[in-house]
Amino acid sequence: MSALLFADSEWSFDRLKATYNAIEEIALQDLKLDIYPNQIEIISSEQMLDAYSSNGMPLMYRHWSFGKHFARDQTMYQKGFQGLAYEIVINSDPCIAYLMEENTMTMQALVMAHASFGHNHFFKNNYLFRQWTDAEGILAYLDFAKKYIAKCEDEYGLEDVEKILDSAHALMDQGVFRYNRPPRLSEADKLAKAVARAEHEQKTFNDIWRTLPNVEEDDDEAEERQLEVRNIKLPEENLLYFIEKASPVLKPWQRELVRIVRNISQYFYPQKQTKVMNEGCATFVHHYIMNALYDKRLISEGAIMEFLHSHSSVVFQPDFDDPRYSGINPYALGFAMMEDIRRISTEPTDEDREWFPEIAGKGDWRDVLKDAWANYRDESFILQYLSPKVMRDFRLFSLHDDAEESHYEIEAIHDDRGFRRVRETLARQYDLGMHEPNIQVVAADLEGDRMISLRHEMHAGRSLDPKTKEDVLWHVHRLWGHKVKMDEEPA
């Protein structure tokens, strides 16, 4: 009964299907994952590079920066400085994952387990993704965005479109709602409207955009927009949103471009906040599934060896003084924490009972993990679940860096006195608000001289990097069309 799913490394569609079914059985019956339907696409390495250059999205509007990233990745790849990721997965319904044709069958199995089940479950269940992104609508929206921008290029010329996109890209990081919930309903309506428009056009072949969003907005639109602007309560953290609504100079199509960039930025925002958890979840799932396949005698000894080799390089964490060190590896930390939560749930030590009374020895580690995956983001997850054991294993220590000093000072290490301190510091490190500048629109004189005032609330004395500050402000000026003022003040 227990015939191997594959005996050598060649893959074929039949093998993929058989292996997918075996993986699915474990993922759904045993781990009880909850996933979107899967769409798995086989692509060549060149197509993988293509996908890289456009944020991994299968559809993207055209812009030179994607061409630049492609050229860079291609050079790196051809020189052998950089391997290609084995997989890319997209938070959409259905969940799209790419498999590279060069992968061996073992790697294809690993990637399916990792992406089509691990990431897929995370996308579908984590609260950030559920609340902030629209997995069903994203592909239709990107399709709309691509067509819309192409149309604008035809109508207004490459350069004019490029100018707006360049400037909007410069503010992408300031184009998300972080603290306040986005004006969700109306936004969702807008999106639905835009998508419906795109779909309508597709269905009817009726070129309703012959006149495109009119060069001048009509009175109704203007009034509606003015109303929205009046409803914005300053300070506003979403610069792109404010500019899109209130800029005195943008034409309707230009507002739409800004909105597209902003929506895409917002779509990626949850991913930036859940790197450790997302990768941890996917890595835990693939590790569990591959081992289960082996235990069921469905994959060979050779396959599991190949898998372990690849897995261990994925979760490798170089020390801070290693030349390979480039920060904490989210795969390594995430995987270690997931495994650790399972351990605490099933075989807790006294220390665990003291630190994690709610989950220690609870038994059903699947529920504990799924609860964590659903309800946390990196910052809160680490604050809640990073255990002394993991801190010891990673030999974590916390440093204080004062730009005025010539030395770092060690603040805490992995000992009883330091655990909490290290954990808090690490958690804060994953709070995007802490290492992305906090910039807000504090005033805009819409009736008078139309000056827009921005404020950077400096945290711990950290100012904006002068190397890019003026450049970005120049882009703000282009979108706003009038004077731009920027203050930096201690929070």
Next chain:
Amino acid sequence: MNHFHFIDRRKNPKGKSLGNRQRFLRRAKVQIKEAVNKSIRDRSVKDLDNGEKITIPSKSTSEPRFRLNPESGERDWVAPGNKEFGVGDKIKKPPKGGGKGGGKDAGDSGESEDSFQFTLTQDEFLDIFFEDLELPNLVKRSLKETKSKAYRRAGISVVGSPTNLNLVRTMRNAHGRRLALKRPSTREMNELKERLFELERIAEPNEAEIAEKLALLTRLQAMEARRRWAPFIDPLDVRYNAYEPTPVPTTAAVMFCLMDVSGSMGEREKDLAKRFYMLLYLFLKRRYERVDVVFIRHTHHAEEVDEETFFYSRQSGGTVVSTALEKMLEIQRARYAASEWNIYVAQASDGYTQSGDAKRCVEILDEDVMPISQYYAYIEILDERELEVFSDKDSGAELWRAYRTFAPKWKTFAQTRIAKPSDIFPVFRELFAKNAREAA
């Protein structure tokens, strides 16, 4: 059960990001062009068939974002791999610029580097190279095209694709083999079968008839066996028409690059001359299977040198152009027989030669060089101001005037004065026009 499906995207059209690439090249055009110009300076005349790895300053295509200044304020961060530190220990910071702060904050997209390197394809490279030269479009196309090989009948082969099956040959072989192996023909078999059926129809056969029947049966069986053993067509019989790729017949060409390297030829002059040679080389490359390049530099004395020396080393001395022509003839006689080689000569100079030498040059050209040459291109490199002074074609330095007098005699002689890359092409106009006419 969740539904799922696989999609094979590998056959999707390639170059999905082509539009992005074009936008990128357009965006960084000025910088790319600069880089290409620089690379032309460094490149060999013969090396135009490859793409080029170029480096442009990343500032030109930077995508600025607001960032926190890593050199301000205070922050705490966590690192892995503590070995000996205790609380309160101090670690010296790495030197500024080179080191990274704490993992997370270090630039997110590698934007911090000062330069950006990528590879231009040959087409992209040539497009930019041609841009300055202001070539007519038709010429551009013919230069970029690589000639394909022609397929020629090359006899008969035992392997091939079904479309190339040679039916006549195959059937002839089969027929011969059938005869040799004595394959019973269908007609023969049918006759025996007829007889057998006759015998079968006899209600009460006698001894002889039964014996005949049996004999017939055994014989038929033997024949069947033989037919199976010697089939109508055997894989051995099959023949295909064979085709072989053969290069379009071309001959060899040699290109003599003559250049005055005396002190008056500076960096700019040599750079222009190089483009001039490159263009001729590109042209020859498309027409001839084999192109040899000979570099001859001269002052008051001419010598054959390698490309490196040709473009980069300097020599002091007077200027006697005729020495170069003599040297060229010497090499040509020794190595490049006019009956086997197409001879092209490209001469670059700033127009000065020892007084009286021009006459000698014209003599050599007229009597020895032109009769054996396919084309002779002469460029005189001036600066912009000089070019204005000499706007009249008949005035000029001694060499120029001397060439002017004999030029009309030879259709294959072209001379022009240049001060910038776009002036180069006219000297080849006749050459390319000829090429286009032949191609048409």
